Amino acid sequence: xxxxxxxxxxxxxxxxxxxxxxxxxxxxxxxxxxxxxxxxxxxxxxxxxxxxxxxxxxxxxxxxxxxxxxxxxxxxxxxxxxxxxxxxxxxxxxxxxxxxxxxxxxxxxxxxxxxxxxxxxxxxxxxxxxxxxxxxxxxxxxxxxxxxxxxxxxxxxxxxxxxxxxxxxxxxxxxxxxxxxxxxxxxxxxxxxxxxxxxxxxxxxxxxxxxxxxxxxxxxxxxxxxxxxxxxxxxxxxxxxxxxxxxxxxxxxxxxxxxxxxxxxxxxxxxxxxxxxxxxxxxxxxxxxxxxxxxxxxxxxxxxxxxxxxxxxxxx
Amino acid sequence: xxxxxxxxxxxxxxxxxxxxxxxxxxxxxxxxxxxxxxxxxxxxxxxxxxxxxxxxxxxxxxxxxxxxxxxxxxxxxxxxxxxxxxxxxxxxxxxxxxxxxxxxxxxxxxxxxxxxxxxxxxxxxxxxxxxxxxxxxxxxxxxxxxxxxxxxxxxxxxxxxxxxxxxxxxxxxxxxxxxxxxxxxxxxxxxxxxxxxxxxxxxxxxxxxxxxxxxxxxxxxxxxxxxxxxxxxxxxxxxxxxxxxxxxxxxxxxxxxxxxxxxxxxxxxxxxxxxxxxxxxxxxxxxxxxxxxxxxxxxxxxxxxx
Numbered sequence: 001x002x003x004x005x006x007x008x009x010x011x012x013x014x015x016x017x018x019x020x021x022x023x024x025x026x027x028x029x030x031x032x033x034x035x036x037x038x039x040x041x042x043x044x045x046x047x048x049x050x051x052x053x054x055x056x057x058x059x060x061x062x063x064x065x066x067x068x069x070x071x072x073x074x075x076x077x078x079x080x081x082x083x084x085x086x087x088x089x090x091x092x093x094x095x096x097x098x099x100x101x102x103x104x105x106x107x108x109x110x111x112x113x114x115x116x117x118x119x120x121x122x123x124x125x126x127x128x129x130x131x132x133x134x135x136x137x138x139x140x141x142x143x144x145x146x147x148x149x150x151x152x153x154x155x156x157x158x159x160x161x162x163x164x165x166x167x168x169x170x171x172x173x174x175x176x177x178x179x180x181x182x183x184x185x186x187x188x189x190x191x192x193x194x195x196x197x198x199x200x201x202x203x204x205x206x207x208x209x210x211x212x213x214x215x216x217x218x219x220x221x222x223x224x225x226x227x228x229x230x231x232x233x234x235x236x237x238x239x240x241x242x243x244x245x246x247x248x249x250x251x252x253x254x255x256x257x258x259x260x261x262x263x264x265x266x267x268x269x270x271x272x273x274x275x276x277x278x279x280x281x282x283x284x285x286x287x288x289x290x291x292x293x294x295x296x297x298x299x300x301x302x303x304x305x306x307x308x309x310x311x312x313x314x315x316x
Numbered sequence: 317x318x319x320x321x322x323x324x325x326x327x328x329x330x331x332x333x334x335x336x337x338x339x340x341x342x343x344x345x346x347x348x349x350x351x352x353x354x355x356x357x358x359x360x361x362x363x364x365x366x367x368x369x370x371x372x373x374x375x376x377x378x379x380x381x382x383x384x385x386x387x388x389x390x391x392x393x394x395x396x397x398x399x400x401x402x403x404x405x406x407x408x409x410x411x412x413x414x415x416x417x418x419x420x421x422x423x424x425x426x427x428x429x430x431x432x433x434x435x436x437x438x439x440x441x442x443x444x445x446x447x448x449x450x451x452x453x454x455x456x457x458x459x460x461x462x463x464x465x466x467x468x469x470x471x472x473x474x475x476x477x478x479x480x481x482x483x484x485x486x487x488x489x490x491x492x493x494x495x496x497x498x499x500x501x502x503x504x505x506x507x508x509x510x511x512x513x514x515x516x517x518x519x520x521x522x523x524x525x526x527x528x529x530x531x532x533x534x535x536x537x538x539x540x541x542x543x544x545x546x547x548x549x550x551x552x553x554x555x556x557x558x559x560x561x562x563x564x565x566x567x568x569x570x571x572x573x574x575x576x577x578x579x580x581x582x583x584x585x586x587x588x589x590x591x592x593x594x595x596x597x598x599x600x601x602x603x604x605x606x607x608x609x610x611x612x613x614x615x616x617x618x619x620x621x622x
Contacts, residue, residue: 050522052517053420057431058415064435067453070460074452086463097369124331128346135342147347154354158551160572161595164359164579164588165364171371188353191346198321220338241514249442251554271558274448281452281459288445292474295440303433307498 001078011023075099075286082274082282098286102273107287110269114248117183117265121247122240124187125194129239132191133199134228138210140269148199155192159185163256170257181257181266186250187243194239202228243296245306248295266291358596364589370475371583382590391566391574392591393607398481401572403549405485406492406543414493414541418500419530439494447558477567480560489553492548496541504530527604532569547599571595 068085077085112186119216136148166185167176175181213223226294229236245303251267258264273287299306364383367375386392411428423433440445453459454473461471473479507530515525553573554564562569562577572595579588 001534056421060413061431061434066460067449067490068437071449072454083458086439087458087460088463120423124349126350131338131342132346135338135340136488138337139342141340143341147340147343150347150355152606157358157596157599158547160551160553161592161599162354162357163576164351164585164592165360166362167371168360168369168375168585169353169357176389185353188350191350191354195346195559209559220342224338224342237396243370245440248443250442255554256576267442270442270444274558276452278455279458282446282454287615288449291445292441299436304600307436309417310385314603 014270018070018307022094030219039167050120064276071285071316073290074282075289077282079280079282087281091170101283102290105269105273105287106165107266107290108270109261110264110266111290113179113263114168116179117186117250117254118244118247120179120183121190122244124183125190125239126236127244128187129191129194130229130232130236131224133202133232133235134194134197134220134224136195137202138223148195151192152194155196157250159189163252166253167212167256176255177258177263179258179263182250182253182263183247184248185257190239190243194243197238197242198235201232201238205231235303241305244298245295288302350406355379358600360593361589361596362589365584365593367586367589370587371585373587378586380585385587386594391569392571394566395569395574396572398568399550399572402481402484402488402570403546405579406480406488406549407545409485409489410493410496410545411538411542413489414496415500415534415538417493417497418502419504419526419534421497421501422504436494438491438611439498441491443491443554444558446487446491450483450490454483473558475564478562480564480568483559484555487559488549491555492545496545499541500534500537503534507533543602543605547602550598552594 005191038151073085073091074082074095075098077091078093078095085092123290135144155250170181210229213227249267254265273284277283354360366377366379368378369375398501401469421428453463454461461468461473465471476595515529520528551568553576556570556573558567560568562573571591575588575591578584579596
C-alpha cells in the first residue's frame with residue numbers, strides 16, 4: 001500500500017468499487033478522513049482521494065466542453081461580433097437571427113423530412129425486432145440459430161462499405177430521391193444491434209413464467225403479447241431510442257440516395273450549408289444546435305434507456 | 317416449434333414446455349427485410365465489381381478490368397496506407413482514454429455520474445454535426461487556431477498532411493471515445509468487487525489492482541472494442557468528407573473515401589464496387605474474428621433451458 005497522495009495519472013483506474021471519497025474532484029473532508037484509515041488493512045487505496053484521476057478527468061472535460069461552448073455561444077452571436085471576439089471569448093453580442101436565417105434556408109423542411117424518416121424507421125424496427133427476438137430466445141431450431149448468426153455477422157458489416165450496391169438496389173426499384181428509399185436501408189442497418197439488445201432483455205424472463213403460460217395452453221401469440229412484451233418493456237424502450245438516434249443522425253444514406261431540396265434531411269442540410277456558406281460560422285453553428293435539440297430532449301428524458309442499450313453493444 | 321426433447325426433469329407439466337414456443341415464422345419478416353437491404357447488397361457489390369456502370373442504364377460486364385485498374389492505381393495504394401495509419405492511430409489513442417474513462421465512470425460516486433453525462437454528449441451528435449462543428453472550431457480565419465497563434469502557428473491545420481491527419485484522429489477521438497468508454501464501463505461494473513477486496517487485503521495499490529484485476533477482466537471487452545474501432549476506422553469516411561474532403565490533394569484520401577469519390581463524383585460505380593469488395597472482405601473477416609473471440613453466438617442466459 002502506497003503512502004503518498006501524489007499518484008500518477010494511471011492510478012485513476014482504481015476500479016469500480018472505489019469508495020465515495022476517492023472521486024475525481026476530491027472534497028476537502030476526504031483527505032483528513034482518509035489519512036488515519038489508510039494504514040488499516042482492507043481500506044487502503046480505495047479511500048484515498050484520487051488526484052491523478054481528478055487531473056485527467058478535468059483535461060478530458062475541457063476537451064469535451066470547449067467545442068460545445070463555442071457551439072452554443074457562437075450560435076447566439078452576430079457574425080461581426082463573433083469575428084471580432086474569436087470563438088473562445090465571452091460573447092459580446094446577442095441575436096436570434098442565426099436561427100431564423102437557418103429556417104429561411106430551408107431547415108424547417110429538413111427538420112420535417114428527418115422527423116418522417118425517424119418515425120418510419122422506429123416503426124419498422126418496433127414491428128420487426130420483437131417477434132424476431134422472441135423467436136431467437138424461445139425457438140431453438142437450427143433455422144433460428146442460423147438467422148441469429150446472420151444478424152451477428154451483419155452487426156459489424158458497416159453501411160459505408162455497401163453504399164454502391166444499396167444505391168443500385170434503390171435506383172432499380174425506383175426509390176432514388178424518395179424518403180422511402182432512405183428509410184428502408186436505415187431501418188435494416190438498425191436491426192442487428194436492436195435484435196441483440198432486445199433478445200438480451202428477453203432472455204431474462206424466467207422459464208417458470210413460460211411454463212405457467214404453457215400449462216394454461218397459451219398460444220405463442222398469447223405468450224408474446226401477455227408475457228414477453230410486458231416484461232421486456234425496458235428493452236423495447238432502448239431499441240426505440242437507439243433506432244430513433246440512428247435515423248435522426250443518419251448521413252450516409254441520405255447523402256447517396258437523395259438530391260433535391262424536397263427530400264433533404266437535416267444532416268445533409270448541415271453539410272450543404274457548410275460547403276455554401278462556410279464563412280458564416282454563427283449561422284452554421286446555429287443550424288448544428290437546431291439539429292441537436294430533439295436528441296438532447298430525448299437524452300434528458302430517456303438517458304437510461306439509451307445508455308443501457310449502447311452498453312449492451314460491447315457484450316458482457 | 318422446436319423438436320428438442322423435454323429436459324431430464326420429470327415434474328408435472330414438463331412435457332407441456334414445448335407448447336407455446338414460437339415457430340421460425342416469427343423470425344422471417346425481419347430476416348427477409350435484413351437480407352434484402354443488408355445482405356443482398358453484399359453479394360451485389362461483388363457482381364458489380366466486374367461491371368462498368370455510370371449510374372444510368374444497366375451495368376455492363378467487363379470481366380476483371382476494374383480489378384486490374386485498381387492494382388495499378390497509385391491513389392488506391394496510397395489510400396490503403398492512409399486507412400491503416402488512421403485506423404492504427406485511432407485505436408492507439410481511443411483505447412487508453414476510453415478504458416480509463418470507462419473504469420473511472422464505473423465508480424458509484426455522484427460526481428462521476430454527473431461528469432459521465434457530459435462526457436456522453438459527443439455520442440449524441442451526428443457525424444455531420446461533429447464534423448461541421450470541428451471544421452468551424454478549427455477554421456483557419458475565424459476558429460481557435462486564429463485566436464491561439466502561439467500554439468497553432470499559421471493556423472491552417474487543413475493545409476498539410478500531418479496536421480490534417482492529426483485533426484482527423486483528434487476528432488475521431490472526441491467523437492468515438494464516449495461509446496467505447498461506455499462499453500468499458502459496462503464491463504468494469506461486472507467485475508466482482510470481491511476481487512478488489514482480496515487484492516487490497518494482499519496490499520495491492522491502485523496501479524497494481526488495475527493491472528492484476530481490471531485489465532485481465534476487461535480482455536474480451538477490449539477485443540470487441542478494438543475490432544469495432546478497426547471496422548469503423550477502415551470504412552467510415554463522413555468525417556473525412558466534411559473535414560478535409562480528402563485533401564490537401566489526396567493526402568487524407570482513405571480507401572473508403574476514395575470509393576465514395578469514384579462512385580458518386582466520378583460515376584465509376586464498377587471500380588468503386590471493387591474498392592468496396594476490398595473493404596467488405598476486410599470488415600467481414602474482422603467481424604468473424606469478433607464473433608468467435610467474444611462468444612456472442614453462444615450467448616444464452618443461464619435461465620433458458622433450466
